Amino acid sequence: MTTARSNDAPTAMIDRVASLLQVFDGGHRFTLAEVSRRAGLPRSSAHRILGRLVDLGWIERRGFEYALGIRMFELGSQVVRRDGVHQAALPHMHALHRSTGLTVHLSALQSGDVLHLERIGGWPEKGEGWRLGARQPAVHSAAGRALLAQLDDADWPALSYPPPATPGGVRTEADLRREIDRVRDRDGVAVDAEGCSAGVTAVAAAIGPSEDGLSAALSLCGPATAVPVDRAVAAVRRAATDIWYAAFGVTRLRGRPTRPVHAALPLADALTAVARG
Structure with missing residues (x-):
């Protein structure tokens, strides 16, 4: 004994x-x-x-x-920064923040949540779910839905459906599947207009799996009244694709807009600046 x-x-x-x-x-x-x-x-x-x-x-x-x-x-920084996608994302995140004035997140799917690995930008100042190192339920997050949309439904992690913060949030699996269909119709870009947080619009695109299996998403968020969604969609799509090319050393052929494997993100013609306000 x-x-x-x-x-x-x-x-x-x-x-x-x-x-x-x-x-x-x-x-x-x-x-x-x-x-x-x-x-x-x-x-x-x-x-x-x-x-x-x-x-x-x-x-x-x-x-x-x-x-x-x-x-x-x-210790935590060493875990995150060893990832090739994270390293490739940083300069593109800074460029995206400068050109848009919006806050940029790099997030990963962890069980049924998204975990914010990096954040460039100071808004929103309040709201625990938006800070660096915070988690948000994947079903409520644009980044989470972008990452779920690139998976087969059978490969989804166990998901929870906590009460949403706003009336427009996802409440049921049926709500989530409708949102995932919209993401796939938008070529992999998720838009959350005040569903996750009141007054916040977020736009996200999956980057694709990294060399060690960490699947990441890039997102923009800003005041709901100040985010031109169509231009934000184009900006996030292009930046996510650029990060994928940089992370995996793929040479982009001019005139032949190929899609990165797993990323399901068509190339945009240009990175459109998104004005604040």
């Missing part, structure tokens, strides 16, 4: 550390009492684990509050 307890101890400790770290999902700061309550750990255990994580740089302490530390950022 002593052996069984010793074998279980490392797993139990890992579970405690994981439950504690998950408290900080969202980038907030918490006191020891809040961490203990949210993680479901005794105050003494939470204090001991937090102290060690502070020593390692995984957690930082300011006064009586704790937050994720710089070491967590370093």
Whole structure:
């Protein structure tokens, strides 16, 4: 019995550390009492684990509050930035932001959510779902629907349908399938007009699978009253295709607009600047 307890101890400790770290999902700061309550750990255990994580740089302490530390950022950045699509996307994302004035996201499908891997632009300033590192339900997100549309329905991950934030959001599988049909009719570009967040219009296109299987989408978002959707669709489609070519080293032949494998994105004639407002 002593052996069984010793074998279980490392797993139990890992579970405690994981439950504690998950408290900080969202980038907030918490006191020891809040961490203990949210993680479901005794105050003494939470204090001991937090102290060690502070020593390692995984957690930082300011006064009586704790937050994720710089070491967590370093480790997470290494995971994301090793991906070829992410590296190829950065210059195109900056160019797209400069030419449109809109916020650009690079997102990946993770189970039934989309995870925002990169963000260029400061709007919206509020809204947890739009920040770097945040997740949004795939069914509510333009990026999520663009990624789902490039998959066979049988390959979809398990999806949830939480109540949408607006009356125009997706509520059922039937709603989602109608939206996916629209994405496919639009050659792989998804448009979400205030379905995910009130006052926000987002346009997204799938880039295609990376060399290690991470499927990513590029999106633009901005105030619903200021996004010219047709021009945003053309801009996102072209930029997503350019990223695919850059990531996989495919030479584009002039006069022969071929489609990247898996991406299902026809080439646009030009990158159209989208004016803000």
